[in-house]
Amino acid sequence: MNRPSAQPGPEPALTDFLTAHQLAAPGEAARWTPLAGGVSSDLWRVDLPGRSLCVKRALAKLKVAADWQAPVSRNAYEWAWMRFASRHRPDSVPELLAHDPEAGLFAMAFLPPEHYPVWKAQLLDGEVRVETAAAVGELLGTLHAASAGDATLAAEFATDDNFHALRIEPYLLATAAAHPGLSDILQSLADRTATTHLALVHGDVSPKNIFVGPSGPVLLDAECAWYGDPAFDLAFCVNHLLLKSLVVPGHRADLLRSARVLTEEYVRCVTWEPRPTLEARAASLLPALLLARVDGKSPVEYFTDDRHRLFVRTAASALLRAPAATVADVLDAWASALGAPTEPGRGRPD
Ligand SMILES: Nc1ncnc2c1ncn2[C@@H]1O[C@H](COP(=O)(O)OP(=O)(O)O)[C@@H](O)[C@H]1O
Ligand SMILES: [Mg+2]
Incomplete structure (x- = not known):
């Protein structure tokens, strides 16, 4: 490299x-x-x-x-x-x-890689530190809070067309097209997300775009920046941790704990709207993003096994049909689906 x-x-x-x-x-x-x-x-x-x-x-x-x-x-x-x-x-x-x-x-x-490792590489190597997730949640929440209610930023980042092309269409609408039975639900999540304008969203808060630096996380790759729904960033980042929990089974508990702590730290910073409102949006968007990484335009590259895809489809579809109220509830549902005994070869990854 x-x-x-x-x-x-x-x-x-x-x-x-x-x-x-x-x-x-x-x-x-x-x-x-x-x-x-x-x-x-x-x-x-x-x-x-x-x-x-x-x-x-x-x-x-x-x-x-x-x-x-x-x-x-x-x-x-x-x-x-x-x-x-x-x-x-x-x-x-x-x-x-x-x-x-x-x-x-x-x-x-x-930023030299020896001092700024990529969070994704750490996670996939099983180097899962909950403090990193906490710092990411806190940073994201702080940046959202700093931008909420700012009309100048809202005008500067009126990038609805970019966000549609880069996120709404390839993730939510492409997945709606692949799942006719869930199409109405996905379409309404797309509409709700696209019409929510509350804070400055990064739009690609993925562990591959985060360096774990000596003074905390460093965010890269803000091409999808948009004054829109902050719940999108939270759901997008937690989504990555959930997907990785399928392929790093030895560190599943740490990954789920990371998702939980990231969310807690983030939610602590939410001052611009009632916390339950934001949490409900993130919780309903999360299964849509899970499904999008299997059947949308940007499928996960590290799934090597169709059982992973089947697991995501099953868990995400259930959560789309009966949305959870909080991200913690989504994590509970995910953990229990992972732990639930299933027939061999059906649904349960690894
Ligand atoms: N400032 C930087 N210092 C060191 N490496 C960087 C820097 N910016 C980007 N990179 C490297 O390039 C990769 C791609 O950068 P990114 O901004 O995410 O581009 P893309 O939009 O193509 O994904 C990063 O994952 C990282 O490894
Ligand atoms: Mg990138």
Whole structure:
């Protein structure tokens, strides 16, 4: 990872971007190394004498199997979200260096993997620390609270079209199309989410977009930033922990505990609306997002076994038909479905 490869030299526009923003002197040696992992952007580590930085440029078409187009303007919203986060919690994003809105690119500090492990890799390796989940919940809740009721942010991030293209359609509506029997429920969750405008949502709070830094979590990848329903971020992140509980069975209890603690810390920060209202939205959205990661446009890549998919379909469908009131209730239902004896080969993963 992150090793120099035999790439042709960088496009002149990229070199010009660095010099135009005084991030490199004209003619200074810069080594551009593409970073793996992104599906929606080109990303480079740029090594200059004595320093490294990271440059991100949005792609017009995402690198996933299903056809999934998204406007390149999302790069500017990502930058704007990171600026917002850095004003409230400077350590919660990489240091921001320069932005070129016309070219759809920006530069930020490069955070070295030895000091900033990716949370997803830790979780899949069975390194499950509940404190990390607690810190993520607290950070997310703090950022939502800082943005709630802010008309300027609401106007700046009126990105309903982006959010529709990147989240509502590929997750909720694509899943509705795959499940005619649940289509009305999923459609109404999509409508409710799309028409709720309460706080600044990150939109991709996934462990793959979170570094576990020395001063707490660092959030990346805010291309889906949208002034909308904060319950979406909570449900989206908890969803990832639940899905991982199927494939890291030795750490299932820690993963579920992480989901619980993340939610508790988050909910503590909810001041902009009654906590039960927010919790009910997150709890009803969660099974929709679970099902979306099996039958939507962005299926989980680490499910190796159809029993995992069948388990998710069964548990999520039941919760969609009879929504839980709180995220904790969803976690209880998930845990009991995991623990319930089933006939061999039917429903129960691993
Ligand atoms: N500032 C950074 N420092 C170090 N690595 C980074 C930085 N930003 C991104 N990366 C690496 O690149 C990967 C993809 O970045 P991300 O912003 O999530 O792009 P995408 O939108 O394509 O998913 C991250 O998972 C991380 O490994
Ligand atoms: Mg990413």
